[in-house]
Amino acid sequence: MEKPSGDSTHVADILEGLCRLWKEHRHTDVTLGDGKTSSQAHRILVDAFMPQVGMTCRTKSVIKLSELPKPIDVILAWLYTLPEMTSDILKLDMKPVASALKINFILNYKPKVVKGKITTYIQLRKSWMAEFSTKLRQCYKDGTFSDVILKVEGQTFRCHKAILASVSPFFDTMFLSGMRETDADEIDLHGIKKSDFVKILNAIYLGEECVTVTNVESLISMCSYFQLSRLQRQCERFLTSNVDPDNILGVLRLAELNSIDSLRKKALSYIVHNFHEVVRSKEYSTLSRDQLLDFIKNDNLDVVDETEVFEAVLKWFSSNNRPDEDLEILFQGLSLPDVRQSAIKTAITNEKLPRDSCNLLKTLVDKVNTGTVRIRNEQVLLVVRASGQEGGVHVTCFSFKTKQWFKLASISNYDPGSAFAACSLGQFIYLTGGSGNPCVFFEYSIAANKWTSLPKFREARSEHVAVAISDFVYILGGRNQVHSVISGIERYNLGTRSWRHFGVLALPVSDASAAVVGSNILVCGGSLSFGEYTDAVQCFDTEKQTCSVIANLPMQCSFTDIALHEHILYIVSPRGHVMEYEYDRDPVLLGKAHASSFMDFSCVCFRGMLYIIGGTSNKTESAEMKAFELRNKKQDARKNVNLPWKRLSNQYYSIIGGISRKYLSEEIKAV
Template sequence: MCPGKRMEQPSPDVLHYKDKELVSSLLLQLNHLRKERILTDVVLCCGDTELACHRNVLVSSSPYFHAMFCSSFQESVQPRVVLRGMPPEVLSTVVDYVYTGAANITADLALPLMQAASMLQYGRLFEACSAFLQTQLGAENCLDMLRLAEALHCGSLRERAREVTARCFPAVAASDDFPEISLAELTDVLGDDRLCAGEEQVFETVLAWVRHNAPARSGALHGLFSKLRLRHVHPTYLVQFMAGEPLVRASPLCLELIEAAQRLLFSIGAAPCPSVIDDMWDSPRREACHEALVLVGGRKNGQQTSREALLFDEVTQQWQSLAKLPVRLYRASYACVQGVLYVLGGLVVSTGSRVGTPSDAVYTLSLKTNQWRAAEPMLAPHYAHQSVSHMHFLFTLGGLAVDGQLSGTVERYNTMFNQWETMAPMPSPVLHPAVAAHDQRIYVIGGEDAEQNPVRMIQVYHMARNLWCKIETRMVKNVCAPAAVIDDKIYIVGGYTRRTIAYDTKANRFVKCESMKDRRMHHSATAINNKLYVTGGRYINNHDVIKDSDGFDCYDPESDAWSSKGKLPYRLFDHGSVPLIGVSAGKSFTS
């Protein structure tokens, strides 16, 4: 090889050439030939419309035409082929699509064009019509579209129509067409987990449908009734309306479901679920029942006790203001039952005053009305106490009495019958423990005694037996640390420390979790959708100075990791946070 010269690359044996312009222009040329009737060999007819075409183009574009022209059918040799039942404008659109790959789909044309595309086996045109019809869906036509999708075996349109039907259920149920839907259609709609309606409204809709033709439809009531999620029906409605409805009382199977639900709702020590209600009782909530985080009360921006109530919607990732508390309450307790927020006791604080008066008052807030109401007061005033809920019961535990002395009192409130009663007191009264309810038991973990010494103990209250037991453990040393339950574990977060631990109630042991970023106390923790949300509180910075927090953090047990959810609208501590269930009906919560 000569110096300074590069080796030449060997010449290829084959050049793979592809003329892209030929492929793109071929259909245009064929369409020009069609319009000029050059080399056309068949005429497609419908009504007065006649369109000359090339058999080979039609055969290449559709299995339908392939079978027609490449078999022993008589159309294979006929110069004219009549396509019956097809509007002329639809045939013109189909032929234009075959020769150009383009079609103008309008509201008037979409349905017959989709039917033609289905018959002639133009799959992509069929899906294009489906996509267009999906954009036109609303409460007024979703049932018709659902039937169309079933008739044409169009999965994409059927799924979208079902979604709109579920999302717009109140409007759909109020439409003139709804009473005429079939039993199969109604059963399918009621079984959709995305249904945006409360169970009470679903029940009323079922009754209206049955009453529309009671002689023929009464026998279907049980099957429809079994689609209700009775777990999410308020006990008052269940007893006073559902159980008293004549159509329900005339059905032994419906009564069996009602009685099983009543036993589960009204008895703390209920027997295992009968098979008749198993699936319904354990079924997941409907998509409409969003579990939202609600913050209420507390000390705002380190100044005064707040009357604010805030709701965080995970869908929009936004905070929304709810109705303000009627009075300023400091160191109250908070719980929720059947989608209703309860604020119990606390110190009533007058504007400009730092001294409060112990209260026995109970206030409730429902997302349905966004209005505060007064409920039956507690048996005695309490503040710095704890409250938890189970079924339709509320329990308040401990705290400080009117004389400022540490109390071990336990009171139970029956929200169904609006009654308070005294239960067995705590063996060892404690202040600022971590409290959680799980599996018919209340766990009071740690806290401090009257001399402000940490209590290394778990106190367990058995609801059905009204009995307490104590478990001594060196793993417990928490004060002003909230608790929340996920699965069978009680998560205890912070309390003058960064530590997060989980108490496994089944194994009776503690599991260490990833620690928080800051030492936190007087904060709040709530479990929503199997994640732990920690809000506000006070923290100790690197200079050992206590600061108020506007932090909003999330702990995921699956990954054992913390993440920030941003900031609260203001700094907040000694507040309440609860997971409150509301029916969104396809819209955001009321702000």
């Protein structure tokens, strides 16, 4: 089941969990029969959607129903999952069932139908969740259907095993364990504050935002222990939105203490992008050697030059009585050829540095001359560019440090035409399709600065989207060679070097944009047909191979592009509207990056800025990279960058990546 947006996220998590429990016959407490078949269910869900049956559930655990238009197990499957449906299924199958069982959210639903497809499915899901949310709140307040009592610091809480198990593998396992205490009238939970447990229950049942500065550390520890993923994400969001150079190392330790890898990665990202300020914090000297090594080895480390990293290592080493081997190991993370020689000489002659350390420095300086030390990759803007008026595919990069453009490898004697799609995975960029060669597939290695041709995909397409997850490349939607919109999804296995059909979009679209969040592919907006656009956010679950609409953008749009930054999507429309979308929240409009109307541009996020590269229209073409400041939600023309090539109806794909400085030799001069 896909997650919707907004305040109903807690309900979506519970319904998804209840569906899983129902399929596995866990924590069910009522049996419904229709004379031919029977199926177990959860009382709280039955009462929420079938109130007349629910009244009987309060006194009976086995209920015989009169003859129904559909088998009871089919009806329950609808209520637990609410699958997408055609207008015919809604009218001929679900409405008669809803009438017989008084399922109000279906009876009251008036769909909007386009070509037999319901396009307002998200509204039906919201009604479905609202109905369950009302019942959930009531049962939490008055204890209806409660079947377990939890005791914390002497206070008892009437709860529902199925609800707790639906969102917490910890409680699911505990209730199924068969241990003596789980069969007792009350279950004691030790080592937990009563006030924190109340907030956790309010978050589970009511969806309350309960995280504050004073409780975030204890809450995130409890979430990790009880395996409450949604509330843990709330805590992570709170921590990462309130970090500064003085507290970020505390956030890192909290993540490591509770083994929260996602929070650790976010903390590491903040540190490497704010290294200069973190080094000046009071807690810098408390870092372990391995923690500091993680930071300085990262190619994303944002420093003026390598001398700053060198001096930061010496500062840490001198702050405590540390063994010389720590210094030797840390220097392996430096790009010593980029350290100013004067700084090294000063360190060697510094009397505060132990003699053995000075000798080590001298040895490392000698290694620089032999080329046996590490050289840091530089973080640059990598741009893949093609034009209908110029042959080939060209890769260039922009150095934010030197403000220079450099030429990289190209594919010569090849024309992708218009509307190709590209994506990246690690140190590789993948180029797919286009009107000129609609089945072509190329791989660009950033490390080797080299293009390689890969096996062509099956269905010719352009105006599609491409993304990569793990060991797979996906292409979705687009148009075929007769300009019909495609719903099909193909997947390429990088290991077996083969393509296969892998699913279909809920809404066939072209000219959309896409991004990856976890194992899900989010497809935003797009064209349903010529002149007909959509605001739908479609979610394709690569594990279940299912697709549904989970949200709506603030506007209908196509020819958009997405910059993904720490699981937040920044979607830019042709007219410069910048929309922010986080997977479990409603999309919002942030502002405008420009006042023009452009297509075929590309977007990236870097150091708090959203950069929009190029763009064409019927009358003109952008010759610059425009900057939009995300924190202040406004344009920053001071950070705009001119593009050094001719205006030739260029189409772009761009990412931020690390590249060896040996490739930054052929500078491109502005035309």
